[in-house]
Structures are given as structure tokens and as C-alpha cells.
Amino acid sequence: MKLNIALLAGDGIGPEVINEAVKVSDAIAQKFGHEITWKPALTGAAAIDAVGEPYPDATHEVCKNADAVLFGAIGHPKYDNDPSAPVRPEQGLLKMRKALGLFANVRPTFTFPSLLDKSPLKRERIEGTDLVFLRELTGGIYFGEKGRRDNGDTAFDNCVYTRAEVQRLAKKGFELAMTRSKKLCCVDKANVLETSRLWRETVQAMEKDYPEVEVSYEFVDAVAMRLVQWPNSYDVLITENLFGDILTDEASVISGSMGLMPSASMGAEVSLFEPIHGSYPQATGLNIANPMATILSAAMMFENFGLMEEGKAMRDAVNKALEAGVVTEDLANGGKAYGTKEVGDWLVANV
Amino acid sequence: MKLNIALLAGDGIGPEVINEAVKVSDAIAQKFGHEITWKPALTGAAAIDAVGEPYPDATHEVCKNADAVLFGAIGHPKYDNDPSAPVRPEQGLLKMRKALGLFANVRPTFTFPSLLDKSPLKRERIEGTDLVFLRELTGGIYFGEKGRRDNGDTAFDNCVYTRAEVQRLAKKGFELAMTRSKKLCCVDKANVLETSRLWRETVQAMEKDYPEVEVSYEFVDAVAMRLVQWPNSYDVLITENLFGDILTDEASVISGSMGLMPSASMGAEVSLFEPIHGSYPQATGLNIANPMATILSAAMMFENFGLMEEGKAMRDAVNKALEAGVVTEDLANGGKAYGTKEVGDWLVANV
Ligand SMILES: CC(C)[C@H](C(=O)O)[C@@H](O)C(=O)O
Ligand SMILES: CC(C)[C@H](C(=O)O)[C@@H](O)C(=O)O
Numbered sequence: 202m203k204l205n206i207a208l209l210a211g212d213g214i215g216p217e218v219i220n221e222a223v224k225v226s227d228a229i230a231q232k233f234g235h236e237i238t239w240k241p242a243l244t245g246a247a248a249i250d251a252v253g254e255p256y257p258d259a260t261h262e263v264c265k266n267a268d269a270v271l272f273g274a275i276g277h278p279k280y281d282n283d284p285s286a287p288v289r290p291e292q293g294l295l296k297m298r299k300a301l302g303l304f305a306n307v308r309p310t311f312t313f314p315s316l317l318d319k320s321p322l323k324r325e326r327i328e329g330t331d332l333v334f335l336r337e338l339t340g341g342i343y344f345g346e347k348g349r350r351d352n353g354d355t356a357f358d359n360c361v362y363t364r365a366e367v368q369r370l371a372k373k374g375f376e377l378a379m380t381r382s383k384k385l386c387c388v389d390k391a392n393v394l395e396t397s398r399l400w401r402e403t404v405q406a407m408e409k410d411y412p413e414v415e416v417s418y419e420f421v422d423a424v425a426m427r428l429v430q431w432p433n434s435y436d437v438l439i440t441e442n443l444f445g446d447i448l449t450d451e452a453s454v455i456s457g458s459m460g461l462m463p464s465a466s467m468g469a470e471v472s473l474f475e476p477i478h479g480s481y482p483q484a485t486g487l488n489i490a491n492p493m494a495t496i497l498s499a500a501m502m503f504e505n506f507g508l509m510e511e512g513k514a515m516r517d518a519v520n521k522a523l524e525a526g527v528v529t530e531d532l533a534n535g536g537k538a539y540g541t542k543e544v545g546d547w548l549v550a551n552v
Numbered sequence: 553m554k555l556n557i558a559l560l561a562g563d564g565i566g567p568e569v570i571n572e573a574v575k576v577s578d579a580i581a582q583k584f585g586h587e588i589t590w591k592p593a594l595t596g597a598a599a600i601d602a603v604g605e606p607y608p609d610a611t612h613e614v615c616k617n618a619d620a621v622l623f624g625a626i627g628h629p630k631y632d633n634d635p636s637a638p639v640r641p642e643q644g645l646l647k648m649r650k651a652l653g654l655f656a657n658v659r660p661t662f663t664f665p666s667l668l669d670k671s672p673l674k675r676e677r678i679e680g681t682d683l684v685f686l687r688e689l690t691g692g693i694y695f696g697e698k699g700r701r702d703n704g705d706t707a708f709d710n711c712v713y714t715r716a717e718v719q720r721l722a723k724k725g726f727e728l729a730m731t732r733s734k735k736l737c738c739v740d741k742a743n744v745l746e747t748s749r750l751w752r753e754t755v756q757a758m759e760k761d762y763p764e765v766e767v768s769y770e771f772v773d774a775v776a777m778r779l780v781q782w783p784n785s786y787d788v789l790i791t792e793n794l795f796g797d798i799l800t801d802e803a804s805v806i807s808g809s810m811g812l813m814p815s816a817s818m819g820a821e822v823s824l825f826e827p828i829h830g831s832y833p834q835a836t837g838l839n840i841a842n843p844m845a846t847i848l849s850a851a852m853m854f855e856n857f858g859l860m861e862e863g864k865a866m867r868d869a870v871n872k873a874l875e876a877g878v879v880t881e882d883l884a885n886g887g888k889a890y891g892t893k894e895v896g897d898w899l900v901a902n903v
Binding site: 285289291295321322323326342343345347348349351353354355356357358359360361362363364365390391392393394395396398399402421422423425426428429430443444446447448450451453454455 | 636640642646672673674677693694696698699700702704705706707708709710711712713714715716741742743744745746747749750753772773774776777779780781782794795797798799801802804805806
């Protein structure tokens with residue numbers, strides 16, 4: 202296969218972890234006879250510094266014309282204390298999601314046996330946890346009308362959803378559930394919100410098309426609890442943008458493997474793959490960042506092209522590295538810590 | 553002191569736990585020379601069954617004219633699968649909050665040494681956890697305009713906040729922080745929402761009036777993570793209605809003592825006190841429900857009247873009962889389980 206991949210390294214440790222993902226992906230491509238052309242483009246604070254905006258048109262062109270996007274991380278501390286600064290890295294993220302139509306954010310949370318003890322939760326609570334959130338990513342309160350009235354003394358944010366938006370996301374959820382254990386949980390706040398009632402009735406109406414899928418409906422506050430109590434009781438969860446933002450982050454820390462969690466954002470045309478961790482500015486340039494989440498994101502990318510063996514080979518290599526203790530500082534547990542590059546080299550040699 | 557307390561027992565186990573809280577409160581009143589007049593009134597599914605609505609005007613009259621409201625729990629399974637039913641117990645709750653102006657929901661999360669092992673989190677993560685959420689309770693997306701357009705195919709919920717609403721809640725937060733460790737965390741999503749930017753700028757402007765309070769600003773997704781990782785790193789947190797709904801429930805399960813957590817909802821005139829647990833319909837009438845959270849809510853009520861010794865006496869009695877193993881089924885851990893009434897009797901004898 203010939204693949205054109207837009208490469209958005211971003212800020213902080215982004216370039217370093219992306220670098221290793223490229224190395225490992227190239228090794229896989231060579232082994233399986235594929236050819237990857239990487240198209241680097243600017244994003245985040247790096248793009249603001251270079252051209253004054255976080256998601257420049259040139260970057261959009263590259264992404265639009267690629268077969269997929271591999272993304273590092275964005276964010277820089279100089280923007281952290283001023284959420285109303287006129288130009289911010291996160292705006293680039295939102296603009297990109299909307300412009301590329303990345304409507305479904307796929308966020309798995311699973312455990313690695315060797316990392317179970319890093320979880321803040323007791324072992325018996327998380328063992329066997331293997332869940333996936335599908336977060337709607339281009340609608341809801343993120344993109345509704347917002348503003349001020351009364352000389353700035355009143356602020357508003359409008360949350361809007363259409364039936365078609367819900368159907369599109371829920372369809373992915375049902376399909377994913379069919380490939381897993383056929384359990385789907387729709388997370389909403391239908392006892393308070395009209396948008397949630399639309400979500401619920403839309404999903405309910407789709408149940409008949411997937412008679413094998415067992416669907417449950419839970420309120421977002423209840424899910425926020427049960428995720429901590431019994432994360433392994435969930436399988437596929439679908440939810441709207443803001444609830445997904447909160448719950449996927451909550452879910453990410455329970456496994457003890459947050460530094461390893463990949464994600465995908467699926468669009469109708471192009472999809473994007475990125476680690477869930479941030480740009481970790483303090484670690485920039487120190488060769489200590491853990492590249493595994495980005496490498497596992499690249500594995501998701503291969504699998505999304507139908508290249509299941511390739512994806513599996515990457516995931517197997519990561520598992521082997523974890524077992525062999527070829528890990529960065531964050532996972533070293535007092536043992537030897539490898540550098541970002543060295544972990545990448547080891548994986549290249551072992552895929 | 554002469555106290556008029558509206559008594560809203562509600563549904564499920566509500567009447568049973570309220571009953572014990574009344575017994576223990578009366579014992580305290582007698583000991584300290586106060587006189588409590590209890591004014592029972594209908595609410596929840598019980599009120600729908602009796603008079604067709606969950607928060608009848610008669611109940612509102614009772615609450616409005618009381619010095620405080622003691623509340624049990626509401627909710628009945630017959631409403632659970634139909635969040636758009638025209639009349640639902642939760643609507644009564646929202647109507648009551650608005651009508652009584654209960655703008656600040658106070659939700660402490662703390663640990664009981666004897667219950668630490670019931671937490672899903674590891675002991676070292678939760679030891680020493682003692683935090684309080686102040687959740688704004690009468691504004692935001694709960695009460696904004698909501699509805700449908702396009703023949704029902706588009707739904708919307710509007711989130712609105714005014715500077716005055718934020719100030720009122722934040723003031724309570726600063727004041728509470730001054731009585732504790734002088735740390736305040738404002739939880740928002742100011743990188744996306746205009747209402748959050750209003751929250752943040754309003755709180756920032758108030759910092760100068762409380763120079764001793766150290767204020768931090770964190771995004772709601774980050775707090776959802778850190779609550780699981782290091783709950784004991786928080787002290788007082790203030791946030792808007794929907795974020796508060798999700799995060800306070802998340803926080804409640806980390807301590808292992810959820811069944812014991814009290815809460816208060818403060819208004820300008822009257823305040824309401826209630827356990828955070830629900831109506832637990834399966835346990836109705838079985839004399840197995842744990843009354844301690846309701847009793848601790850009554851303790852908060854006494855303290856809110858400035859009766860600190862009275863509140864402390866109730867809390868001490870609960871601690872003693874926990875140490876002596878005088879507990880209901882949920883906390884019995886294979887040991888002897890006392891009935892709801894028997895726990896109440898023991899506390900009456902021991903305050
Ligand atoms: C940076 C921010 C705008 C973003 C979001 O809220 O979607 C982030 O938290 C995420 O989840 O990707
Ligand atoms: C029942 C529901 C409307 C309510 C809320 O969302 O406020 C509940 O979850 C709560 O937190 O008291």
C-alpha cells in the first residue's frame with residue numbers, strides 16, 4: 202500500500218514522540234511492503250510562532266489531501282494562564298476537528314498487566330478493564346453560539362445537536378460494539394437536557410437495526426462514579442462532546458497506563474491518530490518522553506487502513522518492550538530508564 | 553433555640569433515614585436545650601402519587617417558612633426509563649432549588665479511617681482526603697432556555713451565567729477557604745466556553761479581597777483526572793452546575809464512604825440538608841438503609857445555625873458507632889449488621 206500521512210508533530214515533546222512513531226511505522230512498512238510518504242506540517246504553538254495561527258491553511262491542505270494524520274501534542278505554558286488570549290493552540294485543535302470533520306473521537310482505555318500496579322485504583326477494580334469511548338467531537342457546546350450580553354456581565358454558550366449528528370456517532374458505536382462484546386452504553390443527562398433527550402431517543406430508535414447489541418442508558422454523573430468503581434463493567438460508551446471530554450480523561454487515569462493510551466478521531470474522509478497525553482513542556486528535548494502512546498496510535502492508524510497484522514505487530518512489539526523493561530523513566534519504577542530514541546530503536550529492531 | 557424544620561422525607565428509603573435523623577436531632581436538641589418543630593411535607597414520587605406534582609405549592613410554603621429543610625431522597629424506578637415523562641420526581645428537585653434560591657450546593661468528601669479500605673482507590677491515594685465542592689445550583693445549562701427546532705430534529709440547551717451569580721457562589725468559596733486551609737480551586741473550561749471565561753475573570757477579580765487565599769484555576773477534564781489520582785491534593789473547589797453534578801458524584805465514590813456523605817444547599821433565606829445517596833428503592837421498608845449520611849446532614853444543619861457543639865456531638869456519635877461496629881449491612885463487612893432503627897437508637901443513647 203502507498204500511504205500519504207500528514208505529520209503534525211506540534212509542541213513540547215510532540216516532535217520527539219512523533220519521530221519514534223515514524224521510525225517504527227517505517228520499519229513496519231518495510232517489513233510488510235508498504236510505502237509511507239510523510240508530509241510534515243505546522244500546528245499548535247509552533248505554528249503560532251511561525252505563521253501567527255495554530256492551524257494554518259497550508260496545514261489544512263496537507264491534512265485534507267492525506268490518507269491519515271498522525272498528530273503529536275500541542276500546548277505551551279505561555280498560553281496556560283490566559284484562556285481568553287486571542288490566539289491559542291487549542292483553537293487550532295478545534296478548528297482542525299471542525300475543518301476535517303473529525304466527528305468521532307475513539308478513546309480506548311485498557312490495562313497492561315505489567316502496569317496494573319501504577320493505577321490509583323486497586324488491582325481487583327481494574328483488572329480486565331477494556332473499554333472504548335466514542336466521543337462526539339464536532340458538535341455540542343464546543344461549537345454552538347457563544348458570547349456576552351449586558352456589557353459583558355452575562356455570558357452564554359449554546360449546546361446544539363441534530364438527529365443526524367447523533368445518528369452518525371451512534372452508528373459508529375453500534376458497529377464497534379458488534380466487533381466487541383455487543384454492549385453499548387449511551388451516556389447522557391436526559392433527566393435535565395433536551396439535547397440529551399434527543400440523543401437518547403435517537404439511539405433508542407436505532408436499537409432495532411442492531412438487535413444483537415444490548416444498549417444501556419446512564420446519566421453522566423452515574424458514569425463518572427461507576428468508572429471509578431467498576432471500570433471493567435463497561436465496554437463501548439457513546440457520548441456527546443463535553444461529557445466525552447470529562448469522562449475520557451477520567452477513564453484514562455484509572456488504568457495506570459495513561460502514558461500509553463492512543464486515540465483516533467474519525468472523519469468521513471480523513472482520520473487522525475494521536476496519543477492522549479499532552480505536550481509535557483518540561484520534558485521537551487530531554488529524550489525522556491514515552492513514545493509508546495504515539496506508536497500505539499500509529500498502530501490504530503494501520504488497523505484503520507485494514508492493515509490488521511501491521512497494527513498487531515506494532516502492539517506486540519510494545520508489549521514485548523514493556524515485558525523486557527525497555528521503557529522510559531515514567532515506567533522505569535526505579536529500574537533502568539531508556540531514552541525516547543532508545544525505546545524507538547529497540548522497537549524498530551523488534552517489530 | 554427554637555427551630556422550625558421542614559421535613560421532606562421523599563421516596564424509597566427517604567422516610568426511614570429521615571426518621572432516624574429526627575430521633576437523633578431531637579436527642580441533641582433535648583441535651584442542649586433546643587426545641588425543634590418538624591413540619592413534614594410531600595415531595596418526589598410520593599408527592600406525584602398524592603397530588604400530581606413532585607414539588608407542590610403546599611410543600612414550597614412549608615419550606616419557605618422554615619428555618620431549614622431536612623431532605624431524604626427522591627426517585628422511583630417507575631420513572632427511570634422515561635426521562636421525558638411529563639412529570640418526574642427530578643423536576644421537583646430542580647423546581648425546589650430554583651424556588652428556594654438554593655444557589656450553593658456544599659458537598660464535602662472526607663474519609664473515615666475505619667472505611668478507607670472500602671475505597672476503590674489505594675489507601676495511600678486517599679488517606680487524608682478532605683475536600684469540599686461548592687457547586688452552583690440554580691444557574692447554567694440546567695435552567696437556560698431549552699427546546700427543539702426543525703420538527704424535533706434539532707435540540708438545544710442554553711448555558712447562561714451572570715457575573716452576579718458567579719460572585720455569589722465564589723464569595724461562599726473564598727469564605728469557606730478562609731476557615732480551612734486557604735486553598736481554592738476554580739474549575740472551569742475556560743479554553744472553550746465563554747461562561748467559563750466569565751467565571752474565571754470574575755474569580756480572578758475577587759482574589760484581591762482575599763489576599764490570604766491561594767487560588768488555582770483548573771480545567772474540568774484535568775480535575776476529573778486529578779480527583780482519581782490525588783484527591784487529597786484538593787481543598788475547596790468551586791464550579792458551575794453541570795461540572796459540579798459530574799465531579800461531586802465522582803468525588804463521592806473515591807473516599808469509600810459514599811454512604812456517609814452529607815450535603816447542604818445554601819440559599820439566601822433558607823438552606824437544605826440531605827444525604828448525597830439516592831432513594832435506593834430496593835431497600836425500601838427493609839430497615840437496612842444506612843441513616844448516617846442523613847444524620848451527618850442534620851449535623852451540618854445544626855452547625856449552619858451556629859450550633860457547633862451540637863453538630864460535633866452528632867458527628868462524634870457517628871464516629872463512635874463506626875468504631876464500635878454499630879453499622880448497617882453496607883458497612884458490616886461480614887460482621888454483625890444492625891438495622892436502620894437500631895443504629896438510630898444507639899446514636900440516641902450515645903449523643
Ligand atoms: C484542549 C481542549 C480544547 C481539548 C478539548 O476540550 O476537546 C482537550 O481537552 C481534548 O480533550 O482534546
Ligand atoms: C436528579 C438530577 C436532576 C440531579 C442533578 O443533576 O442536579 C442529581 O443528579 C443531583 O446531583 O442532585
